[in-house]
Amino acid sequence: MELEFFKKFSINLDLALEAREIVQGKTGQEIPGVRVDRETYSHATVTIVVIQEKSAEAVMGRPVGTYITIEAPAIGGRDPQAHHQIGLVVAEMLGRLLNLPEKAHILIVGLGNWNATPDALGPKVVSQTMVTRHIFNYAPQELKAGMRPVSALAPGVLGITGIETAEIIKGVVDRIKPDVVIAIDSLAARNVARIGTTIQISDTGISPGSGVGNQRMGINRETLGVPVIAIGVPTVVHGAVIAQDTIDQFMEQLKNNPTLYKIYSMLNPNVSRDVVQKVLEPFGGRLTVTPKEIDDLVRRAAKVVAGGITKALHPNLTAEDYEYYVQ
């Protein structure tokens, strides 16, 4: 699948990992100005894509910065030990991007719509987040040493509030002046297998037009005036992608047969795009789908992300402390 395909169908490539793959295409060569590292953990594979140079921004479709992708299929399973381990990987990666001073005040923002299952990840993470800022202000002795002031917000979506989400956040940030914002959002992936099982953490915030709810205004350092760490989990894929995957597979089959291969080479390169368009026609050209197990997938991913955030912000906290504060 080529980059143009995503433009044609106005599909945002929310995962930098996927954008890179598409851009690389069949060449397999690293994109100039982009550096990639890989780390392996017992239940997770971590890919760190660093867009180092301005020149790579246009081709990657996103700003200079670090994009960490944690691929962990076990999030979608039932093993609580695996969930815990993956939470620790989230904490470790988050820690690398945060570089928090000891007393930093952090604002967690859960983007999305609590009334739409595939868009409810952000609010769900907020409801499991350990909030401490008010305890710091009113009864600091109730807190363990080494904890940081944390606040949280689930601002809702434009259709519920009538207000741009970024406007609400900007208003609150200007007021309470956190040192850093962590924004959680639902993403679109190009691979259904990533739904609920991949976590992207980046230090560039959230760009306009990305995410399931399609923010119209960015939520990043430029708009908010403080660093924004974005945590995203894919919860949907575009129907166009499933259709295109099918055509790609079909083409692969043709190639295996010498006679058919001739035909294949005769095919107008636009034919596949026309086909996808025909398939999506009944949906006004746009169809976004999610697996029928989405309720469970979102619930588990939210648990892992919330646990990872808490561990990153309060490294000395035990599992029992977490249960104590979060229940």
Add this chain to the structure above:
Amino acid sequence: MELEFFKKFSINLDLALEAREIVQGKTGQEIPGVRVDRETYSHATVTIVVIQEKSAEAVMGRPVGTYITIEAPAIGGRDPQAHHQIGLVVAEMLGRLLNLPEKAHILIVGLGNWNATPDALGPKVVSQTMVTRHIFNYAPQELKAGMRPVSALAPGVLGITGIETAEIIKGVVDRIKPDVVIAIDSLAARNVARIGTTIQISDTGISPGSGVGNQRMGINRETLGVPVIAIGVPTVVHGAVIAQDTIDQFMEQLKNNPTLYKIYSMLNPNVSRDVVQKVLEPFGGRLTVTPKEIDDLVRRAAKVVAGGITKALHPNLTAEDYEYYVQ
């Protein structure tokens, strides 16, 4: 798409309308032993498929009986007037299959899992159903003339109860002896556009293996001992279907070009099946998806179905009465 395709991927054709189309294939000829009628309403097209003869059961994959399909895209929209009109069509069609004596006792059963959005239609309908049986028993004077005793049950699913749903219903039916059961279920369609916008009503109950939750034991006259009217609304499609639709579209394109058409006819008929299988491989060969708007789609369809049921069971009820009893 051919019938074999659905067998190959173990996809149940929950809608008789779709089963008929597939069976007819390109012939367009009516299936022997099957009669089809069509009616048109302002916001709905109604297709009545009657399987009249035993001989047609195998080919249609379902028992002799009447299968009414109401196609009403406006269910997915916001127009409350259209919803009301479609509810009246549901009531009319339900009335034809019910043939209720004046004092018949009706048990409404909402199948499915309230914790999984695409499977929550049944419980949602139950929660909006007007229940009157207890008022009949304890304070009959509170009821309007012409009302019937109605009870309702949301039995849950196997994973929540550990009990076959049909067993729970059978136990309750044996106990309270309703004259008829109306069972509401979520279905799988082969066309994404039907999700949340098509309602199937049949007098054959629910067959084993059908529906989103895949009942293992039938819920029908044989198992329950009383007539069972099934009301189903598609809430999911199989990924295999999207893939196959794409290939079918692709083939159409090939046919338009005389040179390519030759090649097309050389293609092994199995190639498309292999392709679909490849696409679904990462999901163990099975992937069921639903649109990201599924919460709204289920909510609106439940409202229309519940309204239609109430109007069918209590024809003299006004809109205000309904609001009074259901709120």
Add this chain to the structure above:
Amino acid sequence: MELEFFKKFSINLDLALEAREIVQGKTGQEIPGVRVDRETYSHATVTIVVIQEKSAEAVMGRPVGTYITIEAPAIGGRDPQAHHQIGLVVAEMLGRLLNLPEKAHILIVGLGNWNATPDALGPKVVSQTMVTRHIFNYAPQELKAGMRPVSALAPGVLGITGIETAEIIKGVVDRIKPDVVIAIDSLAARNVARIGTTIQISDTGISPGSGVGNQRMGINRETLGVPVIAIGVPTVVHGAVIAQDTIDQFMEQLKNNPTLYKIYSMLNPNVSRDVVQKVLEPFGGRLTVTPKEIDDLVRRAAKVVAGGITKALHPNLTAEDYEYYVQ
């Protein structure tokens, strides 16, 4: 019951109507600087308490302003016609306090905690509010003539966000600059019969320490810089009040008997306070209760308030329009 009693037990008299009664005590004389009017509707009695002079502020425990109380027991019943009628009274009274210019932008704020039933009124009203501001900005032609831009916010409570609710609202108000804020809150009443059936509308906003969630910082013109209309519905009573009511009734009984009356007059006036304190001792001196039907009471009151607000802001809207935008 005397004013001192409420001070002693730190009970806020959230309803001006009740504060006035308590202050008047047995005298029955109007409080200087306070004017009271009454209006009667088919399902509602309206009392308008106007605190006209600064001098009356201290004795009434609230600022100069207008406090409209709608007493409508039918809110707690099931009659949809009555609910509709009461909604119109809410709209009428709100309209008198709002004095809205034609194009005014209104921000609705639903105070309270969606996870605590007796404190969930505000968020419930927000979820049923017709939000239009974004339609004005992006697709104004979709709106009927005569509609106003409305936005809405459910900021959560301190324990969930770690942020003073007033801080969140102030941040958003500074950003989107509404012409007026309407803040909805759950209140404490001194009379259980008022729970879910009385609505107070005032033009003075919300004072610190009032409401079920006990805001620490006021939400009013002083803090927000724009007029704030407060709409409150009692959802709890203090246990001390039930205890004191009992003692008052008991005293009444004593008075009827001449012999007992002597004793009554010998009683130390503090005895009743000591008794109430003893009753509340196991609860650290504070016990706040709500009827077991609170879920229904809050649901119905939210429906009436949301309907009233919408009618007040968009007077030309029909019932169907409302259903269209709100569903």
Add this chain to the structure above:
Amino acid sequence: MELEFFKKFSINLDLALEAREIVQGKTGQEIPGVRVDRETYSHATVTIVVIQEKSAEAVMGRPVGTYITIEAPAIGGRDPQAHHQIGLVVAEMLGRLLNLPEKAHILIVGLGNWNATPDALGPKVVSQTMVTRHIFNYAPQELKAGMRPVSALAPGVLGITGIETAEIIKGVVDRIKPDVVIAIDSLAARNVARIGTTIQISDTGISPGSGVGNQRMGINRETLGVPVIAIGVPTVVHGAVIAQDTIDQFMEQLKNNPTLYKIYSMLNPNVSRDVVQKVLEPFGGRLTVTPKEIDDLVRRAAKVVAGGITKALHPNLTAEDYEYYVQ
């Protein structure tokens, strides 16, 4: 407070512990035919009331059997360790009454209304219960050794289903033939401090008229044909009780003063009943209240009860196993 008081106001004494206290009254003597034992645990006090003789049934208002009351204020707190410890006490007490054969099949029934917070305890316990019967039937190798087949049901309430709850349960029990039923219900206490912090376990099932939802038909060995263990947690108190407590406290005060004491003895014993009746008059003589923190109280109690049941039924299960199966 005397037994007659509860009859007068039709208040069911759901806790045997409280019934015994009331019956004993000021005498402090044990009731003939009743045996009482006490055990103390780190976070719980356990009182075991055994009604041994038929003759004691009438005076105690309940059948011969064992009634175990666990008083554990820490359930209402946030300490997860304490919750775990109390869960173990529940498991221990439940184990004594169950006497389960190794392969016994247990049906858990969560009584009550999921839409009414104070009546939602039963359904909440069911949703956290580890259900295994279907795994036994379809994939037994997935289970750990020593586990038992468990199924669960949340039958709803009369107002939602139109069917007596006991009828639904009877139907299912006749069908799936469990060896024992464990029924969870919300209760009324006479002491507000017991709400959400006291657990009663008895081997006599549930009597008609008891519990928050007031079952009309018993749920016990007589009606179901198998042993029924009832687990109840108080979630409401009657307003009459708060009023009467106040009067009792008042009387205590009078007694301290020799002059007043004379008068006190002159008081018509009916005076207090008249007073309570006056206080409750605006509520048709009945008012049932619950603390405003009821959402949290029910949530925590459900967690402790569900954990205790699971530990009792599957003694070899670890905390991680539980998380694995229940999540």
